[in-house]
Amino acid sequence: MPVVVYPGSFNPFTHGHANLVERALNLFDKVIVGIGTSVDKDPDVYLSERIALCRTALEDFGDRVVVKGFNGLLVEFVRANNTRFILRGLRTLTDYDYEFQMLEMNRHLDPEIEYVLLPTASQWSFLSATRVREIASLGGDVSAFVHPAVAAHLAINNQPKSE
Numbered sequence: 001m002p003v004v005v006y007p008g009s010f011n012p013f014t015h016g017h018a019n020l021v022e023r024a025l026n027l028f029d030k031v032i033v034g035i036g037t038s039v040d041k042d043p044d045v046y047l048s049e050r051i052a053l054c055r056t057a058l059e060d061f062g063d064r065v066v067v068k069g070f071n072g073l074l075v076e077f078v079r080a081n082n083t084r085f086i087l088r089g090l091r092t093l094t095d096y097d098y099e100f101q102m103l104e105m106n107r108h109l110d111p112e113i114e115y116v117l118l119p120t121a122s123q124w125s126f127l128s129a130t131r132v133r134e135i136a137s138l139g140g141d142v143s144a145f146v147h148p149a150v151a152a153h154l155a156i157n158n159q160p161k162s163e
């Protein structure tokens with residue numbers, strides 16, 4: 001069975017993301033979580049921190065899951081990992097619109113690319129990294145949504161900004 005790349009900003013990595021990785025392991029031999037830098041979504045959160053936290057959150061899956069950072073084009077990252085499969089999650093119709101736009105652009109860049117779109121597990125369909133960051137920045141408890149190491153990191157580093 002082939003390898004799949006699961007790209008995202010994972011800022012932070014949530015239980016919804018972990019659920020997608022777990023289910024992808026039923027379809028693929030190996031999942032490469034590719035953490036990109038996003039201009040829209042808080043590029044100021046260091047990539048190395050996100051990689052380290054993501055590795056901790058996924059350590060129970062062993063060596064079938066690998067976490068890497070990347071800066072350039074997703075299609076190039078996918079090719080560099082000797083695969084042509086990209087995994088993304090779908091929660092809502094808004095996700096669907098966004099994913100299809102990205103999918104068509106990436107297909108244009110590399111027609112060999114195949115997308116695997118997995119619907120979210122119902123229990124995490126409401127969960128978004130942006131909301132988790134927002135709750136944490138207001139001092140709320142996010143331990144139900146993320147790995148304890150991620151929750152601890154957010155508690156220290158995601159304080160509300162003073163005016």
Ligand code: ADP
Nearest residue numbers: 008009010011016017020088089090120124127
């Ligand atoms: P990006 O910044 O590239 O949109 P995210 O880090 O927000 O990426 O999410 C990465 C992928 O995980 C996306 O395909 C997104 O739809 C999916 N995802 C996000 N939250 C969940 C969730 N709760 N359940 C399943 N998939 C999710």
